[in-house]
Amino acid sequence: MIPSYVPPKYTPVIDKKKCMVCGRCTIECSWGVYRKDGKRIIIYPNRCGACHRCVSMCPRDAITIIEEPVDWRSHPLWTVDIRRDNLNQAKTGKILLSGQGNTMDHPIYFDRIVLDACQVTNPSIDPLREPMELRTYIGKKPKQLEFEFEDSKIKLKTKIAPNLKLETPIMIAHMSYGALSLNAHLSFAKAVKECGTFMGTGEGGLPKELYPYADHIITQVASGRFGVTPEYLEKGAAIEIKIGQGAKPGIGGHLPGEKVTANISATRMIPEGSDAISPAPHHDIYSIEDLAQLVRSLKEATRWKKPVFVKIAAVHNAPAIAVGIATSDADAVVIDGYRGGTGAAPKVFRDHVGIPIEMAIAAVDRRLREEGLRNEISIIASGGIRCSADVFKAIALGADAVYIGTAAMVALGCRVCGRCYTGLCAWGIATQRPELVKRIDPEEGARRVANLIKAWTHEIKELLGANGINSIESLRGNRDRLRGVGLTEKELEILGIKAAGE
Amino acid sequence: MCGIIGFMSRKKKMINGEKIALGLCSLKERGNGKGSGYVGYGIYPTKYKDCYAFHILIDNCPKFEKIKVAVENILEQYGTIVKDEEIPTEEGIIKKVHIPWRYFYEVDEKFADKEEDVIVDIVMDINDNIDGAYVISSGKDLGVFKAVGWPEEVAEFYRIDKYEGYLWLAHARYPTNTKAWWGGAHPFNLLNWSVVHNGEITSYGTNRRFVEMFGYKCRLLTDTEVVTYILDLLLRKHKLPLELACQTLAPKFWSEIDDLPEEERELYTALRLTYAGAMLNGPFAIAVATPAGLLFMNGEIEDDTVMFGLTDRIKLRPLVAAEKDDLLFVSSEESAIRRICPNLDRVWMPDAGEPVIARVWK
Ligand code: SF4
Ligand code: SF4
Secondary structure, three states: OOOOOOOOOEEEEEOOOOOOOOOHHHHHOOOOOEEEEOOEEEEOHHHOOOOOHHHHHOOOOOEEEEEOOOOOOOOOOOOHHHHHHHHHHHHHOOOOEEOOOOOOOOOOHHHHEEEOOOOOOOOOOOOOOOOOEOOEEEOOOOOOOOEEEEOOEEEEOOOOOOOEEEOOOEEEEEOOEOOEOHHHHHHHHHHHHHHOOOEEOHHHOOOHHHHHHHHHEEEEEOOOOOOOOHHHHHHOOEEEEEOOOOOOOOOOOEEOHHHOOHHHHHHHOOOOOOOEEOOOOOOOOOOHHHHHHHHHHHHHHOOOOOOEEEEEEOOOOHHHHHHHHHOOOOOEEEEEOOOOOOOOEEHHHHHHOOOOHHHHHHHHHHHHHHOOOHHHOEEEEEOOOOOHHHHHHHHHHOOOEEEEOHHHHHHOOOOOOOOHHHOEOOOOOOEOOHHHHOOOOHHHHHHHHHHHHHHHHHHHHHHHHHOOOOEHHHOOOOHHHEEEOOOOHHHHHHHOOEEOOO | OOEEEEEEEOOOOOEEHHHHHHHHHOOHHHOOOOOEEEEEEOOOOHHHOOOEEEEEEEEOOOOHHHHHHHHHHHHHHHEEEEEEEEOOOOOOOOOOOEEEEEEEEEEOHHHHHHHHHHHHHHHHHHHHHOOOEEEEEOOEOEEEEEEOOOHHHHHHHOOHHHOEEOEEEEEEOOOOOOOOOHHHOOOEEEOOEEEEEEEOOOOHHHHHHHHHOOOOOOOOOOHHHHHHHHHHHHHHHOOOOHHHHHHHHOOOOHHHHHOOOHHHHHHHHHHHHHOHHHOOOOOEEEEEEOOOOEEOOOOOEEOOOEEEEEEOOOOOOOOEEEEEOOEEEEEOOHHHHHHHOOOOOEEEOOOOOOOEEEEOOO
16 A cells, blocks of 8 residues: 555455466556556555456456445544545645536435336337337427418428437437547447437547548537537537536536647647646627527528537526527527536536536426427436436426436446546546557447447337337426425425325 | 217208217216216307307305306406306206306407407416316307216206207216316317317326417316317417328327428428427327318318317227218217117228318318
């Protein structure tokens, strides 16, 4: 053990009887936990974050990892985390960085919502025997249709704005090239193409290697405007303006210089090795009219052929902001909840700013309905969607589709160890080191990510069938099919659902 | 499970209400005595034909007079009550928990350009704000007669054989999701729309929130009410041709739409995109009578009432259609039709999601 004020959070333990001292763990672990010293392996537990790479790769199955190997004096107020953070900050004098989503012990509302199923009075539908439609169109819809007649032939007068056609309501969230490796992005891109859905570029531009999949990619315009060129806007299937992110509402992004390699510098159009810092606000957006103007400029720049989305972090007044967005030319509003992942966020933001996505979806959907605008704009929910049931509940609460980020990374091997900001991801996901990046084979990665999306899609179909519904649009906003368990009256009211038993 | 039946004379021949009661009685098996109802079109004498006929259930309680005054106060804000009376009923058949009352009503001229919206507002206002009063029909020259009871009880109670109409719809109820009460029985009516419905709408929450966005308020606690509002919105307000309105309730599958020629594909895609919230999911068979002025896909505008029947797009509820001369029937069971008219020219099973439409012969 290296002398330190802070006791280790995890300790890897090697079973000496099994270990053959092959040294593989010393190579697999990118954090430097293991060192080979002659005929033994020396362990530095302080460096371990339980990413499991060594556990998965050890040929002898010799490694286990123990959480909190050292007991702390328990104290209800001075939790271990708080003390550990204070010790770390006393050492560095810096803002604490963290990866992945909010770790506070708040209720996970998805887990307190239960679903309905048909019994007798209406038959459940068997998705193996009957069609089950998950196709979802994201984009502006007209308020009503108008027709004209020509020699007793009907013609549609209303022009429908371009919409994205999703074969399943699950998209992969915006995670930038830079934060993530090229192979991770390639895996996502191949997977979404196969599944008939879309992924986001994040704010890092679109590397040339992804051009073949560009018709399934949503390009992002964030406050740093990295990599934003006419070609970039033109290439993607849709454009997303990022105002805020659930993991760190109110602040911009930060990609450490170590991750800015030659290809990333070319894609982002910034010098190699320099930190890429996107400012907190867009410097041309200081009010809702400015946002509406940017939406329109992007539409003009792409000759009104691409849907434009606006992403905001789920904060207290998200519903009012969503109304503002809905009255602009934007096609969809993306709401990112506080459990949403991130490559790097100040821990104090990650854990203390923003509101749960479940509440945000319900509140935004309700407000847009009150304004009579809900039909015209799509709602995409993101941040903390972990499984098919979450997708189902998010849609029943009022979303059109969801973005998944962490779940897609988990499909690639991520163990949610929360250290993406270090650039050392042993799984080759959140890193730019060539020797780590090559740990992902894009073909294999794509297969795993596509499998995840397909598995969820199957489950959603089964759940729909059990609810006697054969098309996803009949689930959208269908809160009657949800019930709350162990929620207060106020929480039920905000979610717009009844309690179980009602 | 519920039983529905409807027929229309395409020559507008007047038919006694006892016929529809006869048909409905043979659908007894599909109900449980917890609600039956009838609607007849063309039933009122000439002098009231152009009046809105409000059928209102008023609680049979000590506050009856007070409630009635409250109703009249709302009505008088927008027009004149031409005549009002208790709807004649037979005593001793069912417990009269409500007193059915009818008002023949004219909307004030200053609202002439939005007469129908005024009527909708009145219905919403009464159902929403007056405790103890429920509007069960509000169209011209038509009336809904419904109560908790078996088909023959309700028919006798309202003396349905005293009315003659050219179009009748009826329903025997087997309530499953909501408690049985008079207002919850079918048909549901708004203006000249009437709907009888067999099934359970699994998309109810989506549909309700969709119509609420356009100002409708669902207060009667049954899913059929929402169907009525969707039809009113699509056909009256948004002026969709009937065939396309049926398509929004029971749309083609995407796999079918994908195979259509481009122009049609665009049309049906636009329909599903724009009216996703109007799609009815779950098992249903409905029979509907409509007001005049309906648009058709060939551009024709019908200046008379239309009747149509429709099932969900995988036909989880039965619907059979039949014809005899000018008469067109739709029903849950062929037997109910044959009870009214034993010798039929044609009997057929409409395809899932394909409407059966009856229009007055010109
Ligand atoms: S990888 Fe496993 S067997 Fe090899 S040195 Fe490490 S612990 Fe021992
Ligand atoms: S991507 Fe890598 S570093 Fe980030 S949480 Fe997952 S395993 Fe850890």
